[in-house]
Amino acid sequence: MVLIWGIPSESPIQRLLDELDTLGQPYLAVNQRHFSETALTLTVDTGGTLDGTLTYQQQFYPLTTITGLYIRLTDDETLPEYQCLAGSDPLRAHARQLIQRLMIWAEWSGCRVVNRLSAMASNNSKPYQAQFIQQHGFLAPDTLITNEPTDVLTFCQHHNDRVIYKSISGVRSIVQTWQANSEPDRLALIRHCPVQFQHQVDGFDLRVHVIGELCFATRITACATDYRYALQQTGESAVLTAYDLDDELAQRCVELSRALGLDFSGIDLRITPDGAVYCFEVNPCPAYTYYESHTGQPIAARLAEYLSDHDAYYQRIWRL
Numbered sequence: 378m379v380l381i382w383g384i385p386s387e388s389p390i391q392r393l394l395d396e397l398d399t400l401g402q403p404y405l406a407v408n409q410r411h412f413s414e415t416a417l418t419l420t421v422d423t424g425g426t427l428d429g430t431l432t433y434q435q436q437f438y439p440l441t442t443i444t445g446l447y448i449r450l451t452d453d454e455t456l457p458e459y460q461c462l463a464g465s466d467p468l469r470a471h472a473r474q475l476i477q478r479l480m481i482w483a484e485w486s487g488c489r490v491v492n493r494l495s496a497m498a499s500n501n502s503k504p505y506q507a508q509f510i511q512q513h514g515f516l517a518p519d520t521l522i523t524n525e526p527t528d529v530l531t532f533c534q535h536h537n538d539r540v541i542y543k544s545i546s547g548v549r550s551i552v553q554t555w556q557a558n559s560e561p562d563r564l565a566l567i568r569h570c571p572v573q574f575q576h577q578v579d580g581f582d583l584r585v586h587v588i589g590e591l592c593f594a595t596r597i598t599a600c601a602t603d604y605r606y607a608l609q610q611t612g613e614s615a616v617l618t619a620y621d622l623d624d625e626l627a628q629r630c631v632e633l634s635r636a637l638g639l640d641f642s643g644i645d646l647r648i649t650p651d652g653a654v655y656c657f658e659v660n661p662c663p664a665y666t667y668y669e670s671h672t673g674q675p676i677a678a679r680l681a682e683y684l685s686d687h688d689a690y691y692q693r694i695w696r697l
Contacts, residue, residue, distance in 0.1 A: 378442050379404040379684050380431070382479065383449035388666040389677075390449055396681035405443075407433050409451060410458050412472040419478055427485045429478075440482065445489045445684035449662055450476065489640065489684060496638030497661035503545050503573060506637070506659060513633040515646075515656035518575040526564045529555075532574055539577040580649040583620060585627075586665055587634040587642045588679050590694050592627045595668045596620040617671035626654065633659065641680060 379397060383390050385406050397404045407415060411434070419429040431438040453459045453472050462469050480494045499506045507517050521532045522545055533540045533555060544550035555574060582597040599615035622630070633656075634642040643663030647655045665676045682690035 378438070379445040379447065379681075380438075380443045381406045381447045381449075383407075383409055383447075384451055387449065389664055390447075392666050392669070392677035393447060393681055393684075396677045397685070399678070400681055400685055400687060402681065402685040402687070405431075405433065405438060407431075410456050412453075412456075412458070412475055413468055415475060417475055417478040417482065419482060427482065429482065440486065443486070443488050444686060445491075446483060446486070447491045447680075447684055448479070448483065448494065489686060491641045491680070491684060492639050492661050499637050500658065500661050501546055503658055509636055510633065510656045510659070513636065514629055515633070516653055518578050518655060518657075520576075521574040522571050523574070524567045524569070524571045526567060529564060529567065529574055536576045540574050541577050542572050542574045545571060545573040578647050578649060578655050580647045580653075580655070583622075583646040583648060584663075584668055585622065585630045585644040585646060586663060586668065586674075586676050587630050587639070587644060588676070588683050589640060589690070590631050591679055591683075591690075592622055592630055593668075593674045593676050593679075594620040594622045594627075595672055595674065617668060619672045619674055637661070640683070 379402055381390055381393060381404060385391065385394065385408055390406070394404070394406060414434045416432040417429065418432075419427060421427055429440045431440060431443075453476070456472075459469065459472055483490050483493050484495060499509070504520075504522060507520070511517055519536065521528060523529060538556075540555045541552050542555050543552045554577065582599070584595045584597065586593045586595075596618050597615050598618075630644050633644065634640075637659055639659070639661050641663070643660035643665065645657040645660070647657065649655065665680075668674065669676045679690065679693070681687075
């Protein structure tokens with residue numbers, strides 16, 4: 378049985394459930410919002426094997442029956458069911474403990490996990506993740522991380538004001554072009570929080586979704602600095618099309634994802650006019666449906682096969 382843990386109304390989970398239905402694969406979808414109806418007990422036998430039972434909506438599921446796990450969690454603090462609880466309500470502690478136990482079991486269980494939370498943590502620090510990226514042969518833009526305004530001005534001058542900025546953490550931020558001389562008051566704000574500035578690299582964007590050893594690449598054409606927000610930034614939507622990766626680049630993407638401990642990832646690349654390949658980051662919990670809906674690429678179907686340990690997944694690998 379495959380276990381899916383998150384918010385079932387989110388499109389990445391909805392699409393995965395659809396494809397598991399198509400496969401005829403048994404699954405259990407645990408709604409994170411229903412934490413009051415969920416319990417997870419863990420045990421360790423004399424041989425050191427981790428076991429336990431998941432209770433969900435008064436049904437009991439031995440953890441030994443779970444062969445695949447897909448985790449897409451939301452911060453408890455944002456859940457309406459959590460926010461309405463009094464500070465002293467025992468359900469608050471229960472909700473936190475539930476996720477802690479899920480994390481422990483995911484780390485040590487023998488089932489296929491997409492993805493373990495320890496592996497996802499690499500995206501919490503883009504500078505840390507960048508070290509892995511460069512070790513696997515990808516280029517990285519010239520980067521400055523600082524909370525000193527004068528450093529930013531020097532950096533922008535060095536790069537002829539072709540500079541973008543974004544968060545250094547895993548929290549989603551909108552990538553913006555920095556106008557060095559037009560917003561002096563805003564520049565002073567970085568004293569309160571370090572910001573990542575990068576040389577703006579020319580070229581086109583690629584999003585590569587890696588599922589085990591399979592790759593799906595999507596080319597993005599947009600005039601915006603951040604194509605995810607192209608309509609807001611330029612008034613024109615981004616255009617997404619399927620893209621054929623060459624074998625060498627595909628293998629590098631697979632190896633990078635594997636090095637980060639990720640069974641499923643979304644890798645953000647930019648290909649320059651002279652063919653150089655820059656990598657900006659590796660997303661450990663990609664919202665893949667945005668790309669799938671534009672291109673028709675069967676990302677959810679292959680993910681369902683992978684989680685199910687389905688023969689069809691391996692047959693596609695062997696054909697490559």
